[in-house]
Amino acid sequence: MSALGRIGAGLAITVAVAAVGRMVNSAWVMRKVAPPPAEPLAEPVAVAAIIPARDEQATIGRGVAALRAQRHPNLRIIVVDDSSADRTAELVAVQAAQDERVTLVRGEDPPPGWSGKVAAMAAGAHAAGEPEWLLFMDADGVAGPGLIGRLLAAAEATGADLVSSPGAMRPSAGASLLMPAAVVAMFEVVPPNRNTKRVLAIGQCLLLRRSAYERIGGWAALATSTTDDVDLATRVRDTGGRVLIVDATAELAAQGHDGFGQLWRSLRKSFVVGSDGNVPLLAAGAVVSLVFGLTPPLATLTGLARRNPKIAVAGLIGWAAQGYGHLLFARFFHQPAATALLAPLSWAALGSVLAASLGQVLRGTATWRGRSVTR
Secondary structure, three states: OOHHHHHHHHHHHHHHHHHHHHHHHHHHHHHOOOOOOOOOOOOOEEEEEEHHHHHHOOHHHHHHHHHOOOOOOOEEEEEEEEEOOOOOHHHEEEEEEEOOOEEEEEOOOOOOOHHHHHHHHHHHHOOOOOOOOOEEEOEEEOOOOOHHHHHOOOOHOOOOOOEEOEEEEEHHHHHOHHHHHHHHHHHHHOOOOOOOOOOOOOOOOEEEHHHHHHOOOOOOOEOOEEEEEEEEHHHHHHHHHHHEOOOOOOOEEEEOOOOOOHHHHHHHHHHHHHOOEEEEEEEEHEEEEEEHHHHHHHHHHHHHHHHOOHHHHHHHHHHHHHHHHHHHHHHHOOOOHHHHHHHHHHHHHHHHHHHHHHHHHHHHOEEEEEEOOOO
């Protein structure tokens, strides 16, 4: 075998070993996500659902309607229009006229030093009064009728102060190619239901005990945060509270990430924010993800073409391990199992998104909804 062949074989074997390790870790991590109780909480405790919305006319109507259909009897719905330039406020106003539980709050541009979303959530919490629970939801979330009751039951059963869940995604090219590797990588950095340096919560759905909200100092204590969900969970833990990640995907869906381009831009922003614009970290992540994703299929094809079983087997093992990790994601987020065959492309896509995030940081153009996402 030539020197180049030995390097290729070594890389294929290294990636295969890493893929198996990553697969085992993913299986272990995913099992840490708690199932929600089968029955909702029977007590009609007061809940205020708060949705910060900026230019969300495509999703806000369905999201508010889904909350209005909740079985939980003691519910207010507060939508904070965060200076939208589209029909977001108009669509919410229509539902507010139909249902006295719905309140539209006209937000303003955030005060100096405040993140826009955090300022909107603070305005919603202020308008809510003093319910026992605050439910912060993204504008693209669609809640099943039993969501709030089951989240409350999970909190009651475990004593949690903050209960959070991701939303299921409808099958799409973006969900199949962009999300699997991104979620695996996120769970590796901030694993669910683990007492690590930073604590995981998912901004799609955050049910927070009002007493815990007051104990942490409200959103004012996180005014500058651009990773508000993780920062919130970490502060709840640091002030003596308990955080629980549950799998409520049977009762919660995300409707805003169906388009490939929209999901790409959302992830690009998330990686800029999550890395705090760290150039070496983004560059290393891009290279490692691209190599990790592309090596198994290239090694498999090269090994078969050159009749080199060592390289081919290493490539197949790496591909299979990546595929099983992808399958865990597909089951969790209600995606087709067949998309597991695309696992190497998912990791390559993650590398591409990280590279795009790096480009935004270097150019100083990292924005979301017309606002800068860097501190």
